[in-house]
Structures are given as C-alpha cells and as structure tokens.
Amino acid sequence: MTVIDIVAGARPNFMKIAPIIHAMERRRNAGGPLRYRLVHTGQHYDARMSGDFFEQLGIPHPDVNLGVGSGTQAEQTAGIMVGYERLLLDAPSAACLVVGDVTSTMACAITAQKMRIPVAHVEAGIRSGDWAMPEEINRMATDAVSNWFFTTSAFANENLRRSGVAADRIFFVGNTMIDTLLANMERLRPADFWQELGLEAGHYFVLTLHRPSNVDGTDHLERLLDAIGAGTRGRPVVFPVHPRTRKSIETLVNLPATLHLVDPQPYLEFNHMVRHAMAVITDSGGITEETTVMGVPCMTLRDSTERPETVSVGTNEILGTDPAALHAALDRLFEHGWKKGGIPEMWDGRTGERIVTALEGLLA
CATH class of the missing domain: 3.40.50.2000 (Glycogen Phosphorylase B;)
Known part of the structure; x- marks a missing residue:
C-alpha cells in the first residue's frame, strides 16, 4: 500500500x-x-x-x-x-x-x-x-x-x-477546480439572502476583493466602490466580504446604496450567485476560471493574471486597478459588447x- x-x-x-x-x-x-x-x-x-x-x-x-x-x-x-x-x-x-x-x-x-x-x-x-x-x-x-x-x-x-x-x-x-464546478453544477443553490435582496438572474453583479493593492488603502478602496456603484446603473452588487477586506470596509462611511455586504459564502451558494450574475468584478484568479466555464462576463481589477487563458479563451478581461477603467468596461457590458468566450483545453x-x-x- x-x-x-x-x-x-x-x-x-x-x-x-x-x-x-x-x-x-x-x-x-x-x-x-x-x-x-x-x-x-x-x-x-x-x-x-x-x-x-x-x-x-x-x-x-x-x-x-x-x-x-x-x-x-x-x-x-x-x-x-x-x-x-x-x-x-x-x-x-x-x-x-x-x-x-x-x-x-x-x-x-x-x-x-x-x-x-x-x-x-x-x-x-x-x-x-x-x-x-x-x-x-x-x-x-x-x-x-x-x-x-x-x-x-x-x-x-x-x-x-x-x-x-x-x-x-x-x-x-x-x-481540478473545473472538475469540482462541473460535478456540482446541478447542486448549486441560492443563498439565504437571495429573496431578501430581491435578486433576479442576470440583473445583479457579484463583487470580490481581497488583494492588498485594492483593499489595504481605504482611499483607493472607496474610489473603487464608488466607481462600481456608479457604473452598475442601480443594479444590486452582492459583495461577500473577505476578512482582510472587512477591516478596511469598516472605516468607510458612504458606501453605494446598491452595495450589499454579505459573509463569505459556502461553495454551492457562491457559485449559484456567480452563475446567474450579469457579471463578476473581482481581483481573484480562481473565480476567473469559474466564470470562463460558466460563460459569465468577468472584470479583473489587477494589472496581470497568472491565468491568461481566461482572457485569451474565456470571458475575463484585465482592467487594472484604476477605478476609471471600470466605466468603459461596464458601459460595454450594458451595450451587449462583451465577448462570448470559450472553454480552455482539458x-x-x-x-x-x-x-x-x-x-x-x-x-x-
């Protein structure tokens, strides 16, 4: 053995x-x-x-x-x-x-x-x-x-x-991340707050932020959240807050009214949110793989990615960390100009x- x-x-x-x-x-x-x-x-x-x-x-x-x-x-x-x-x-x-x-x-x-x-x-x-x-x-x-x-x-x-x-x-x-996603696709289920927040498939955004470059400076984080609030045109933005990010969020006063802070979600509930979102805004790498396979538009708030196949093949785009870049990307999404994407080999x-x-x- x-x-x-x-x-x-x-x-x-x-x-x-x-x-x-x-x-x-x-x-x-x-x-x-x-x-x-x-x-x-x-x-x-x-x-x-x-x-x-x-x-x-x-x-x-x-x-x-x-x-x-x-x-x-x-x-x-x-x-x-x-x-x-x-x-x-x-x-x-x-x-x-x-x-x-x-x-x-x-x-x-x-x-x-x-x-x-x-x-x-x-x-x-x-x-x-x-x-x-x-x-x-x-x-x-x-x-x-x-x-x-x-x-x-x-x-x-x-x-x-x-x-x-x-x-x-x-x-x-x-x-293997995709093995897990495909094996559980039919088991995905809405989070407890789905009805409470009035979420409708294709009519809300999912946001995740945890990189130090985005969340450790409260001025920059506030500008990012303001840009997201303005660019998403009144749609709900569901934000599962990473413990690292929560420390910075708690110092902010004027958060966008459409931003809904929730706890980190279990796997099935989180990916149900992603699957039915209009788009995902993130600085995570792994989420860009899941959005690629689910065909969900993804905007990455980083200057680089270790998963370039999510950009060259999938639905992801690298916007950088400047909040101003979100405006044009979100306008393109609302005007149905986002790429369709495909699934990488294997x-x-x-x-x-x-x-x-x-x-x-x-x-x-």
Missing part, C-alpha cells in the same frame, strides 16, 4: 483536492494501489472559510489538522513547517501532493523535499510576473522544489519548460482521474 499526503489549508485548496480524493477513492474501490492521508494545515480556520467545504464537496474530515491558525505569513509558514515536519518524522508518506499557491502549499512542499519525500504540485507553472503578490512567491518556491508538475494550460507548460523543467516531469492534465471534468493515473504510474 502506497500512502501519499494530500495537503490543504485554505479555501481555494478544497475545490482543487476534492476531485483527486474522489478519483483516488474510486480507484481504491477497484483495487487501485494508492491511499491518501488528508493533511489540513489550519491556515484557514474559520468555518466559513474552510469547514463548509468538507460537507458540501464530499471531502472526508482530515486525518491530520496541524492547527496553525492565524498569524503573519512568516508565522504561518513556520508553524506549518514545524507541524508537518513532526508528522513526517512520526509517519512518513510516499509523496506529498500540494495544490495551488497558498502558504500551506509552499511550506509543506519545502518541508517534504528536505525530508527526501517527493513533491507533486497541482496547478504548477502558472505565473503572473508580479512579485508583489505573495502567491507568486509561493508558486515559484513550490515549483523550485517539486518533482512532478500537474498543469492547467499550455501557458503553464511553457513557463516550466523555460525554467528548465524536463518534459517528462510535466503532466498537462487540466483544471477543462472537461476529468482532471482528477488523469492526476491519479499519473501518480499510480510514478509511485505504484
């Missing part, structure tokens, strides 16, 4: 590991050789940010919870590394599988590699080119110590090749199976 660690720690991780866990369980029931140990680092420790996802996505409760909790990036990194090292000393695994680009991903990848345990990185090779993003540092550090690279796009493949990664270590498998719901097949070949 070959046991691999599957590491998760923050909200985006849970959507990415679910298809891998489900594929591994199906293969195990059919006599497959791999088993997993689910390691939750505790980087996101709030039920709204993590706990709901286990139930909604059918993920078993973790075998291990390192319980790192809150802290600075350095404190969280250190806590995760100490906890994961202790686990591996007590009970080593055959491999460590990490997903995405959060602190837990980088910390566990480095710890495993130092203990001579091979590392597989799911969503490897994506790059924004923006070193001001903590996630960009996490991606680069994780890829630097990974043995095997599971990629979502041709762009990611090329980034890895340019950095010197051999072709036989790169596995172009698709996007974003077909079968990525988890491809990953497990590759791992069986590498480890069994």
